[in-house]
Amino acid sequence: MVEHSTHLDAVFHALADPTRRAMLGHLAERELTIGELATPFHMSFAGASKHVRVLENAGLVKRTIRGRTHLCRLEAARLAEADVWLKRYERFWSAKLDSLEALLRAEDEAKAKQVKE
Amino acid sequence: MVEHSTHLDAVFHALADPTRRAMLGHLAERELTIGELATPFHMSFAGASKHVRVLENAGLVKRTIRGRTHLCRLEAARLAEADVWLKRYERFWSAKLDSLEALLRAEDEAKAKQVKE
DNA sequence: TCTATACTAAACCATATGGTTGAGCATTCG
DNA sequence: CGAATGCTCAACCATATGGTTTAGTATAGA
Helix, strand or coil: CCCCCCCHHHHHHHHCCHHHHHHHHHHHHCCEEHHHHHCCCCCCHHHHHHHHHHHHHCCCEEEEEECCEEEEEECCHHHHHHHHHHHCCHHHCCHHHHHHHHHHHHHHHHHHHHHHC | CCCCCCCHHHHHHHHCCHHHHHHHHHHHHCCEEHHHHHCCCCCCHHHHHHHHHHHHHCCCEEEEEECCEEEEEECCHHHHHHHHHHHCCHHHHCHHHHHHHHHHHHHHHHHHHHHHC
């Protein structure tokens, strides 16, 4: 039952940092260079660059080198994988599905009662 | 634009470990004690206990102490918060919404053209 | 009461992380 | 050419993380 060798470790780890989440937010608007990604944060250029690489290694960002500038764009496939993982738990917070579940459980109990009788 | 002081840091960090994700998977089946949560993993009891506390601190698990055993149950509200965050990016991987977006963009361009003319 | 069970706490270790600074490498531009 | 720009790399630092072991507390049961 041990879960392993998906991208989820890297993706969730990348998302666990507010700077990196904000960077993704900016990339959702448009493609940005490393410099443009770095400027909003109170951080050295090199520090921001390391965050971008974490995002890149997680597959959340793709980089295109054009001359001396590195253009980054959002790559959402891995976010979709994270979303799929979360979907497994949707029924635990979705009221709609909760009541459906209750309904099905009630039916099961009714059937069990019939069998007993 | 700096994003901060949500639970997302703790939640995503908790989800970044495969042991902890597996534990949540088991808790999705039924409530479990620390011992039951620990046994599937090649890890010391104390090690597993630390993972449970990470999940608890992230608000993903609630603990009820009954005698000497600690019963844990899944608490999905924080997973819902993570899902809400991911939803912002849904349009980047959803084909349906992508084509809707293309449609709207085409309409915008048509309008822009009309204004120009 | 005496012992086994379920768990936490604390100390410790190796490695990862988030940040810095300074050097270096291409590329662009005057 | 020479200088400024955009970025990476390497070294370094403090702290966090994931794991261990040993010890300790409290409850359950014989």
